[in-house]
Amino acid sequence: MSSGIQTNSLHQLPHPGSPQVQSKPAASGTVASFKDVLSEKLHESAPLMLSKHAEKRLHDRDVSITDQEWEKIAEKAKEAKTKGVNDALVLTDNAALVVSTQNDTVITAMNHDEAADHIFTNINGTIVVKE
Template sequence: MDHRIHQVSQQHALQIPTGRKPIDNQHTSDFKEILIGQQALKFSKHASQRLNERNIEFNEKQWETISEKVLEAKQKGITDSLVVTNNAALVVSTKNNTVVTAMDREEATSNIFSNINGTILIND
């Protein structure tokens, strides 16, 4: 083992910034928009097909409530959730912010849901 101290050339020396750059509000607002965009729920191709086939629709208020509750579930550590509304049931990956599948309430009553670790009940 070599215990000698070696001189490091200037080009290989660790460069530590000495001053702080001023905060650029433009980039801060861009970051917030990106963060909010990442939290928006998306639909998988399969879920989009199921919504169309089964004529399941949500108004803006309902969708906002669903999105808020899914975000709340994610903050509590839930990764895969069953969201039950008055007219539909959605399986949502909170980890990916993606609706995986959708079915109407009548169809949902005869199904077994697996691989979920949380349920969200929403009364419209």
Template sequence: MSGIQKYSSIEQAIGLYQSGNNKRTNKDQTGKSFQSVLDQVSSLTFSKHASERLEQRDISLSDEQSKRLEDGVDKAEKKGIKDSLVLMDSLAFIVNVPSHTVITALDSDESKDKAFTNIDGAVIV
């Protein structure tokens, strides 16, 4: 009977089994995908369009600005806003609140004389 392993819980057995499959499934020992772990680190994601706009417009967010943007989205969510304009410093962000996804980003030059449509609320942080 030396070939039989004993486990104290089903979770331990599953964790051991999954750890051998990490390279194929991109899951950690808890069964979470790499993307879900990344999503837990930051509550916001940036759409491909928003990422391109940030790069094109040479906009980079400091850690403090990222935190303020996340706080603004949290405020919008508490107010029941679905699509929000978040104004911060000289930047404007359109955010889909339920998915915590930044749709686009504009700097002060581009947001002047613009009309923002398809939003149902705004937050200033």
């Protein structure tokens, strides 16, 4: 006797109130995971984040960056990423930052006096931001 239950594949419904995210084929031809799609969507609109190291450096060295500069830095970091830059040196009027465009994260920061005697390595792009 049949129980009347069909064993078809199950489909998970999107969370109420959230936009429906559709998977798209990844480069290898497989379907991208939800985590990958979510991460990509979050990074499209997310501002730059500060690593704990960079946050401490900015605070300890009393380096201030205006909201306008942060916006320009984030915009230029996104643009650099589209051009293949993975790690960029960002120079502002009073600071030097190393930004990972892959992670949208400021890795380290220093004021201009420190930067003058510093050799930056593993950088494949430079962004100059004027206020």
